[in-house]
Amino acid sequence: ALPPDYAYIIEELLFKDTIMSNKEHYYDKIINTVISLNRGKQLIAAFAHVIQRLVVDHIHVVGDIYDRGPYPDKIIDTLMDGHELDIQWGNHDVLWMGAASGSAACMANVIRISARYDNLEIIEDAYGISLRPLMTFSEMVYPEDRYEPFLPKVNPDSDDEIYQEEIRQIAKMNQAISIIQFKLEGAIIKRHPEFEMEASLLLDKINHDEGTVTIDGKVYPLRCDYFPTIDPNDPYALTEEEKLVVNRLMEGFLNSERLHKHVQFLYNKGSLYLKYNDNLLFHGCVPINDDLTFMEMIIHNKKYKGKALLDEYEDILRKGYLNREAGSDNNRYLDYVWYQWEGKASSLFGKDKMTTFERLYVEDKATHFEHKNAYYKQRHNIELCNMILTEFGLDPYKGHIINGHTPVKENRGENPLKANGKLIVIDGGFSKAYQATTGLAGYTLLYNSFGMQLVSHQPFTSVKDALVNESDIVSTRRIVDKELERKTVRETDVGQRLAEQVNDLQALLAAYYDGRLVEKVSK
Known part of the structure; x- marks a missing residue:
């Protein structure tokens, strides 16, 4: 647990002898030397790290390391260098895992989201994947500046200076990769009628002459009617230039050594769900129908539901990565990997459909709405929680469900404890982007022999505020479950x-x- 650079100093100070007073000069000399070398901050940080390592025995990360902020690569590096841990994959984690496995549709989503939130550095700088083919293509094929729906969400708190020309380039790249994404996804949906995702096929519903699109039988005007790469007679066909861009980008994702180091770590330490000390941990949901029965999904001509469905999904995710060099033959698995991102029976998505096209192209917000799986409406139901715990072979009288994915809006009165504490939602807005919505900076669930405590954290504002007001250590603890006899x-x-x-x-x-x-x- 001791950092090598400070191991000797920390050992000496940890085992300070209070009886032999003649060593006080020695200890003072150590401290003064550290200060004279201007290494005081580093020593304090090293002490804090040691305390952290010794106090926490095991960490559970309940999903979504990726796409929640600017440096997921640094988070994974820290996790790889730290505690004993496990990870329950989130939908955004699986999206990156799918891209690294060779799924072009997952890759297009990864690039689009990174462009949307002005975070392309994670692809280019962190993982060394060149986006030049996409940038060149977007400048060549989208010469007109008709990209308003695709403007990146620039972080106003960022210290990095961003120029108008850079915003313009990112918007065009976002526009180009979005259309490529819709085409790639359309091909998957057509290959798999069992996905029941025909409602997401909208490129063939565009009226190019009128500048409108038909959604669920209703006609809507388009915010942007500029589609230079769509053939109205074959709207889901990639142009030769788009195929070249996809292939070049895919090579980058398949050959990034650092990306695969991180993805392999996710596979080695991760799973879709985990049973641990009578508790069931997962990121999203266990898909159910409105009548509280488990939702069925057909995979390779066989029906699955409940625990068996999640087991099959995980098996597919692992096989998709192991067969990543198989090319189009790997679509047998990769199509289902992409389904985890936006399929209605996916345990990670948990909605009827994803309305990416509608949010980009249609002003009417009624078209943006995504209906959540019945699980999210019923997870306050003790009977449902007991049914799920029993399905996964756990004692419903002792077990809990630990759930992530959906940020708890505590500032609006929402309670992270559901079903009398049987289910605990621990997503409280750890990501800065969610803190205005949740009113918090996340939750930590602590578990020891005395029981469970849920700790809510306040947002970090500044170093000065943390030192003067000790704002960084302000947290609220609430008892979730107290053991009558210590475990x-x-x-x-x-x-x-x-x-x-x-x-x-x-x-x-x-x-x-x-x-x-x-x-x-x-x-």
Whole structure:
């Protein structure tokens, strides 16, 4: 746990001898030397890091490391260098995992979202993937400045200076990749009628002469009617230039060493759900119907629901990545990987459809609405929570559901504790973009032998505010579940594994003493 640069100093100060007073000069000399070398901040940070490592035994990350801020790569580097942990994949994590697996549709979504939120640096600088093919294509094919719906959301608090020409370039790239995305997704939807996503096929509903689009039988004017790459007779066909751009970008995603280092970490440490100490952790939902039965999904001509559905999804996600060099043959898995991003029976999406096209091209906000899965309306229902815990082989009287994905708007009176504390939503706006909506800077769920506590954090404002007002340590704790008798290590999942190891060792010893196991004599 000790950082190498300060290990000796920290060891000396940790084991300070208060009895032998003649060492005070020695300890003072250590501190004064650190100060004289202008390394005081670094030493304090090193101490804080050690305390953090020793206090926290295990970390659960309940999804969405990617797309929630500017530096997901640094977050993963920190996680890789730190604690014992596990990750329950979020929909944005799976989107990047799909892009790294060779899914062109996932890749197009990754680039579009990064362009939309002025975060293309994560692709180019962090992962070394060149976006020049897309930039050149967008300047060549979209010469007219008709890109208003595609303007990036620039962070007003950012210290980075952004020029008008750069905003113009990003908007054109966003416009170009959005159309490519809709074409790629349209091809997937047509290949899989079992996805039941025909309502998302809108490129063939555009009236190019009138500048309108028909959605659910109603005609709407388009905010932008400029579609230079769409053939009205074959709207979902990629142009030769678009195919070239997709192939060049895909090469970058498939060959980025640092991206694959991070994605492999997500696969090694992650899963769609986790059963841990009688609790069920997952990012989104377990898809259900309005009558509170588990929603079915057909995968490779076989029906799945409940736990079996999530198990099949995870198997597909892993096979999609393992077969990433297989090219179009990998569509057998990659189409379902993309489905995790916006399919109605996806445990990560949990809505009837994604209205990306409508939000970009249609002013009427009624078309932007996405209906959530019944799970989100009913997760306050104790019977539903018990049904889900039972489905996953957990005791409904002891277990909890730990849920992420949907930020809790606590400033509007929403409670993160549902179903009398049976379900806990721990997404409280850790990402700065959500803090105005939630009124918080996120939740941490603490679990030890005494029970569970939910801690809500206040947003970080500035270093000065943190030092003067101690605002960075202001948090609110609430008891979620208190153990009547303290849980012992033996009762935990780790304790059960230790007990199994003890039994195995005792069996080996017994075999040795009985002569069934002969000691090897080294020559």
